[in-house]
Amino acid sequence: MPRYTVTVDEREYDITLEYFSGRLEAVINGEKRRVLVHKLQDTRSLLLIDNRVLEVDVRTNGAGTVSGERIVFMRGREIPVTVEDYSLAQMRKTAGISSHVKTEKSFVAPMPGLVVDVRVEPGQQVNSGDPLVVIEAMKMENVFKAKSAATVKAVLVTSGQSVEKGDTLVEFE
Helix, strand or coil: CEEEEEEEECCCEEEEEEEEEEEEEEEEECCCEEEEEEEEECCEEEEECCEEEEEEEEECCCCCCCCEEEEEEEECCEEEEEEEEHHHHHHHHHCCCCCCCCCCCCEECCCCCCEEEECCCCCCEECCEEEEEEEEECEEEEEEEEECCCCEEEEECCCCEECCCCCCCEECC
16 A cells, blocks of 8 residues: 655645555545545546545646655645655655755746736745746636745746746746
């Protein structure tokens, strides 16, 4: 049974997953949950968790591994999530190594689209969760936020500009 440490808003969850035909059982911090997953699109799914329905959109940095950072869009919120193998997380904690993301030097477009709003300017201080850029993709506006506190060094896009996945939009000091 795979076991993970999942961090959401600096709170850690111990999650064990067991797969059965058509469903999975999750044990979250010692509490059992029945989960049914219905995939809608590549990143979007409907989850039925203990008879409660949630639509989620989970985006990764493209690393293709279970462990790593995710952005979960749910109920109109963008939630940064980190997933780690439980054993590795325990070793990291024992060694006194932080799991927090190091300040990134740039923000790149996670998807192609049209920049509809730039909410930062050079010299501006941003905190984790502050909006940086709004990109319209597939007729939806996506607000992308800072992952950590930083100072904006340069803004490389303007409203109305088309961007491709991986284009650098904002640089930080």
